[in-house]
Amino acid sequence: MGLTYRRAEARDWKILLDWRNDPVTRQNSFETGEVDEASHRSWFERSMSMDTRRIYILQVDQVDAGMVRADEQDGSVTLSWNVAPNMRGKGLGKRMVQLIKEAQHLPVRAEIKAQNVPSIKIAEFCGLVLLKTEGDTLIYGEK
Numbered sequence: 001m002g003l004t005y006r007r008a009e010a011r012d013w014k015i016l017l018d019w020r021n022d023p024v025t026r027q028n029s030f031e032t033g034e035v036d037e038a039s040h041r042s043w044f045e046r047s048m049s050m051d052t053r054r055i056y057i058l059q060v061d062q063v064d065a066g067m068v069r070a071d072e073q074d075g076s077v078t079l080s081w082n083v084a085p086n087m088r089g090k091g092l093g094k095r096m097v098q099l100i101k102e103a104q105h106l107p108v109r110a111e112i113k114a115q116n117v118p119s120i121k122i123a124e125f126c127g128l129v130l131l132k133t134e135g136d137t138l139i140y141g142e143k
C-alpha cells in the first residue's frame, strides 16, 4: 500500500469528527463521551492555530485512512492516533505511527490506556518503551 501523509486542512474537520466519534475510538480515549459538532469545530480551529500542535492525515493510495496528532511540550512530542474504522487490523496503525515518528525532531512519547492492546503494540513496534504508569494510563517514550 502507498502510505503518505499531509497536514490537516480546514476541510478535514468532518472526517476527524467521524473518526473521533467511532465507538472504539471513544472507548480508548481519555474523554469517552460523544463530541458534538460545535465543540469539535472549535477544538479543531484552535488546534489548527496552535504552534505546538500538528495534525497529520495519513493516506493509503491517496485515500484518507487515519490521523496522528503531535503535541509538542517540554522538549518532547506526544503522539496520539486513530485509524479509520474500515481500515483497522491491516497493519496501518503500526506503519503510520512509525512514519510520523520519523518525521519528528524531538523525542516522542504516547499516553495509552492500559486496555488498548493494539496501541501498546503500535508503540512497541515504533521502538517506544513503557516509562511509567499513572493509574490506568501507560506512558510510553524513547529510552
Ligand SMILES: CC(C)(COP(=O)(O)OP(=O)(O)OC[C@H]1O[C@@H](n2cnc3c(N)ncnc32)[C@H](O)[C@@H]1OP(=O)(O)O)[C@@H](O)C(=O)NCCC(=O)NCCS
Residues within 6 Å of the ligand: 024, 025, 026, 028, 029, 079, 080, 081, 082, 083, 084, 087, 088, 089, 090, 091, 092, 093, 094, 095, 110, 111, 112, 116, 117, 118, 119, 121, 122, 125
Ligand atoms: C488502535 C488502532 C490505532 C490500531 O490500528 P490498526 O491499524 O488496527 O493497528 P495494526 O493493524 O497496525 O495492529 C497493531 C497490532 O494490534 C493488533 N490488533 C489490531 N486490532 C486488534 C484488536 N481489535 N484486538 C487485538 N489486537 C489487535 C494487531 O494484530 C497488531 O499486532 P501484532 O503487531 O502482534 O501483529 C485502531 O484500532 C484505532 O484507531 N483505535 C481507536 C483509536 C485509539 O485507540 N487510538 C489510540 C489512542 S493513543
